[in-house]
Each structure stands twice: as structure tokens, then as C-alpha cells.
Amino acid sequence: MKPNRKRYVLFTIHQDGPSFSDKQLASTIWSNLLSLYGEVGIADCKLYINEYDEKTGIGYLQCNASKLEFVITAASLIKTINGTKISFQPTKTSGTIKALGR
């Protein structure tokens, strides 16, 4: 088994207010991860927002397979990003981007 398997998560963000960038989204997920699981817990998270459409709120992120649960939990608990109220909805997880698009 590969030591660092990746996992991709397709998600939709429902928002009530102005849109925000993928960087702001990533930074909010990181700070929530840090707050919930601590520095050691998220050390090898390898979280990246690969694609995010600000208009539709649909995107996908990449993280370490072993930390997938942490990432989804932390993202689900986000209430606001830059003052915009949001609801994070994970839609699908996959080991490859190709399978995510199916």
C-alpha cells in the first residue's frame, strides 16, 4: 500500500452572501482543522483546494486519505467565510479526479 494515498472530495458550498475565493476557503478549513485537531493531528493532512467555482459553489479538494474524515468534519463545521454564511456539503469522495467526474 502506498504510504500517502490521496483522496479527492467533490463538494458544494451553499452560501448566503457575497462569494469568496478558493484561498479564503482553504484558509478557513485549515484554521478549523487546527482548532479541532491541533497541530500534530493535521501535520500530514496535505489539504489543497484543486478547483472551486465561486459562482456555483462547486469544487473539489485533495487531502491525505488517512485524514479525510478530519477534513470533512472540519469543513462541515464552518459557519462563515469572510462574513458569508455557508453550508459545506460533501458530495462524493474518490481516489482519482477522473472517477470524481463520473
Next chain:
Amino acid sequence: MPAIDFNVRVTDRDSLDSFADMASTLGFSGIVVPTKGEPPRGFEINNVTIYTRLDIKSTKLGVLKRELGKSRKKYSIIAVPLSEIDIANWAAKEARVDVLTFQPTKTHHNLRGSTARLAAKAGTSFEVSIAPLLNVTGLTRSKLIKEYRESITTACNAGMKVILSSGASTPIQMRSPWALNHIGTLFGLNTQYTEDSISNHTHTLLRENVQKLGDNHIAAGIELVSRGGDE
């Protein structure tokens, strides 16, 4: 099986449509709301079945009993928030009460082992709303998670069924069933358990209650199949 959000804090009939839309988008087949005067057997908006619930918040046992007697047939679900020991214990073993709810406030009450055992015997479930968790961060959230975890562990050890709900007061506060499953892991519940509880268990509970509210229901296991003169 599609899930049901057991606690959506809709304040008026006008906002019900937006909650139903959001529930449909997130993948819920039903929501339970505390609105008055709606049919207790459920009705549909945008392919989402709306059930009603009553939260009886009383500090006196007499008031609770009276309110329960008056309201049981008017709501799909009857919930009693955890409070003083005599009220919690009475509600736990009362068959007409469906769920005990844990709502963290300044004067909150954790679930006691004795209450949980009584509730498990009577088939009363333990409901936990995640809304308070969304409003806090840092140390306050950490303390809150600890309180949730303690009460949920007590409930699970006694054999009570735990139901996670959003407790959302606005549509945007609602979380999808999958997100709820993952939030449950913070309280020591595995995703499979939470998935089962918010889909299968809630459906069973509501189906049984709706059956009881029917005209043909006489007692548990006894139902009127046909009346004299029916063909």
C-alpha cells in the same frame, strides 16, 4: 434510505418553503419542525415530507403531564429537553415521549445513567442538535464537544438510540446527512451508526407515530382493519 432532519427550528409557516428547498438540495427526504396547527401525519413541500414536533419545556411535572396529554395527538414527535431529575426520569420512561433532547445552555443538564437506562427500556431516543457547535470556536467548542461526548456515551452505554439533528434556525445552518455523519465522529459515534440513526431509526419512529395517529389505530399491535358495513 434518505435521511430525516429531526430538528429544524422553523419559526413561521412562510419560511417553511425555504427550509424544505434546502432540505431537498441537501438530500433529506423529510424534516421535523416545531410549527403549530399543521397536520401531525405529515405533508409534502417540494418532495420533502414535513412532520411536526413539540418541545415541552416545563420545570413542573404536573404541567408537563398536562401538556403531553393535550398535545400528543397534535404532533408527530414529542420531545422533552433534559432538565431536573424528576422531570427527566418521568419523561424517559413515558411511552408518549419520543425523544429526550440535549440542549447546552448555562444551566444545562447532562444525561444521567439512571435516566438513560429508563429511557432505553421505554424506547425513548436521545436527540442532539449540532447548531450550538456552529456558533462557538476554540476552548468553548472544546468544552461543548466534551459535554456532548459524555452524554452520548452515557446514552449509548445504556442502549439508547442517538439521533443527530441540525437544530438549524436558518436554512443555511442545515447540514447534509453526510456532513452530520462526520460531525458525529467528534462525539465518538461512527459514521455507520449515525447514518443508520438519521435514516432508518427516524423513519421507523415517525412511521410508528403516524400509524398511532391514524383513525384505525386502537392500541400497540391492534388496528381496525374494516368497520361493520364495509365491503
